[in-house]
Amino acid sequence: MTTLSERILGACAGEYVDRLVDRAFAHDGTGVLALEAFREMGRTVPAFPERISIFFDHLAPANNSQTATLQAELRDFAIECGLHFSDVGEGICHQLMSEGRALPGEIVVGADSHSCTAGAFGAFATGVGATDMAAIWAGGSTWFRVPETTAIQLEGSLTGAAEAKDLALTYVGRLGMDGATYRALEFTGEGASAIAMEGRLTLTNMAIEAGAKTGLFYADNITRRYLAEYGHDVTMQVPRDPDYAQEMVINLDDIVPVLSIPHRVDTIADVTDYEGTPLDQVFVGTCTNGRYSDIERFAALIRGKKVKTRTIVVPASRDVLLRAGRTGVLTDLIEAGCIVGPPGCGPCLGMHMGVLGEGEVALSTANRNFRNRMGVGAEYYLGSVATAAASALAGGICAPEVP
Amino acid sequence: MEGTGHAVCLGPDIDTDIIIAGRYLRTKDRSVWAEHVLEDLDPALAPRLRGAVIVAGRNMGCGSSREQAPVALKEAGVLAVIAPSFARIFFRNAINVGLPVIECDGVPCTAGEPVAFSLDEGWVKAGGVRYNARPLSVRMQEILDAGGLVNYWRAKE
Numbered sequence: 001m002t003t004l005s006e007r008i009l010g011a012c013a014g015e016y017v018d019r020l021v022d023r024a025f026a027h028d029g030t031g032v033l034a035l036e037a038f039r040e041m042g043r044t045v046p047a048f049p050e051r052i053s054i055f056f057d058h059l060a061p062a063n064n065s066q067t068a069t070l071q072a073e074l075r076d077f078a079i080e081c082g083l084h085f086s087d088v089g090e091g092i093c094h095q096l097m098s099e100g101r102a103l104p105g106e107i108v109v110g111a112d113s114h115s116c117t118a119g120a121f122g123a124f125a126t127g128v129g130a131t132d133m134a135a136i137w138a139g140g141s142t143w144f145r146v147p148e149t150t151a152i153q154l155e156g157s158l159t160g161a162a163e164a165k166d167l168a169l170t171y172v173g174r175l176g177m178d179g180a181t182y183r184a185l186e187f188t189g190e191g192a193s194a195i196a197m198e199g200r201l202t203l204t205n206m207a208i209e210a211g212a213k214t215g216l217f218y219a220d221n222i223t224r225r226y227l228a229e230y231g232h233d234v235t236m237q238v239p240r241d242p243d244y245a246q247e248m249v250i251n252l253d254d255i256v257p258v259l260s261i262p263h264r265v266d267t268i269a270d271v272t273d274y275e276g277t278p279l280d281q282v283f284v285g286t287c288t289n290g291r292y293s294d295i296e297r298f299a300a301l302i303r304g305k306k307v308k309t310r311t312i313v314v315p316a317s318r319d320v321l322l323r324a325g326r327t328g329v330l331t332d333l334i335e336a337g338c339i340v341g342p343p344g345c346g347p348c349l350g351m352h353m354g355v356l357g358e359g360e361v362a363l364s365t366a367n368r369n370f371r372n373r374m375g376v377g378a379e380y381y382l383g384s385v386a387t388a389a390a391s392a393l394a395g396g397i398c399a400p401e402v403p
Numbered sequence: 404m405e406g407t408g409h410a411v412c413l414g415p416d417i418d419t420d421i422i423i424a425g426r427y428l429r430t431k432d433r434s435v436w437a438e439h440v441l442e443d444l445d446p447a448l449a450p451r452l453r454g455a456v457i458v459a460g461r462n463m464g465c466g467s468s469r470e471q472a473p474v475a476l477k478e479a480g481v482l483a484v485i486a487p488s489f490a491r492i493f494f495r496n497a498i499n500v501g502l503p504v505i506e507c508d509g510v511p512c513t514a515g516e517p518v519a520f521s522l523d524e525g526w527v528k529a530g531g532v533r534y535n536a537r538p539l540s541v542r543m544q545e546i547l548d549a550g551g552l553v554n555y556w557r558a559k560e
């Protein structure tokens with residue numbers, strides 16, 4: 001029977017289809033090139049402006065006047081064409097899509113590799129490049145090869161200090177950086193239904209790190225409740241005995257705090273193996289782990305103490321920042337010695353504030369640690385929010401305590 | 404589409420950050436990307452890419468969706484990229500910008516030696532041996548034949 005990807009795309013794995021896209025988005029990084037390609041296609045107005053979003057998150061606010069000029073052109077286009085436009089300071093595209101902009105059963109395409117994040121809602125969500133995005137603006141549709149699916153069957157439940165991030169790093173480590181190329185991942189099993197929406201978003205976000213086209217959860221009660229807060233009433237999705245190309249079983253009880261070691265995201269080790277490695281910086285944020293629950297958990301772990309290394313916290317959206325302000329979490333962070341940045345990608349891609357220097361070592365809650373990405377000649381480890389908190393307090397890599 | 408070029412050998416899992424670093428993305432000037440392509444891997448590589456056929460390892464082009472990566476390779480003069488497997492966004496982007504990408508197993512790479520390819524007939528030749536390439540989908544072939552997705556769209560109008 002059919003997988004969730006096959007149901008949403010309405011065809012069998014291996015077939016090529018053209019489909020109208022329900023939601024399309026680009027950011028200040030890819031949008032500039034998409035606009036250029038769109039104009040080269042001889043177009044001035046997108047076919048379905050109401051379906052298109054532009055988010056300014058990668059270099060937000062602009063780091064220099066060259067960036068600002070490029071952003072101004074894209075901003076004018078978005079406003080003139082009546083697109084949904086989200087200016088600097090609003091937050092990361094994937095976070096804002098997950099704040100009520102992506103729904104179960106939809107086809108969501110973003111000009112960013114982590115667009116697979118919205119698969120957490122039971123959407124078929126995937127990333128493309130700028131020219132593909134321009135063609136979607138022009139005609140409203142794009143082509144897909146319907147992917148085969150790898151099932152990640154989750155059993156048991158997370159225990160101790162382990163987080164969804166540790167599970168994400170573990171599955172990417174098991175699959176390898178190209179273990180799911182051209183495929184979709186479906187997270188299924190009893191263990192999957194117990195994972196909160198925020199954790200699901202972390203898991204689908206990292207599907208691309210194993211090469212997958214997307215990662216999906218079936219919309220269930222957790223999805224319904226989460227989206228009801230944004231005013232949506234959604235229909236649940238029930239698996240129909242899908243045919244998987246591959247199945248991987250993970251027992252959540254076995255998941256422990258892990259790190260991805262520089263410079264391959266699929267090189268995974270227990271945090272305890274690297275304990276004591278001095279750190280120049282800890283970074284908490286990104287589309288993987290910059291949600292309110294992440295920032296709140298981090299603050300709770302460092303509250304009343306002082307961080308011993310440069311610690312940058314970047315909320316994933318204005319809403320996250322606002323909530324952190326209201327609940328006192330922001331005060332906790334600042335009192336503990338953290339630097340709080342404006343909502344957006346922050347130092348994640350090494351273009352902006354918080355970039356690392358040569359030979360510096362950092363721990364980040366992001367999703368990829370390619371060589372030089374966050375700073376030329378720097379090294380950085382990827383880990384969970386709890387690992388980031390313990391490490392910030394210790395000034396070096398440190399395993400989180402079991403709560 | 405056919406061609407012959409000198410081989411430039413790359414390993415597996417070449418990510419788009421290493422093809423063109425984030426610090427060079429703040430522009431629309433393609434010559435900047437061509438000048439700095441693969442700089443973090445080998446600063447001496449860019450000038451050697453004119454007329455080259457890249458023979459890479461598996462998972463070529465993994466990581467970010469930045470289209471500047473295939474554009475940079477094309478602008479630097481790369482004729483085609485051959486690998487046993489590609490990351491899918493890079494593969495799509497390369498076709499969209501008119502850079503031939505060829506999925507082909509077992510092609511040996513000796514730097515500087517000639518590598519020939521034919522997309523129409525689906526082969527790669529290196530060291531006097533012919534290797535069968537996996538065919539592109541009909542749509543991708545059409546886009547590549549048009550010289551990329553922009554031209555494909557203009558022709559459709």
Ligand code: SF4
Nearest residue numbers: 114286287345348349
């Ligand atoms: S936070 Fe990092 S990974 Fe996520 S969209 Fe921004 S740059 Fe990309």
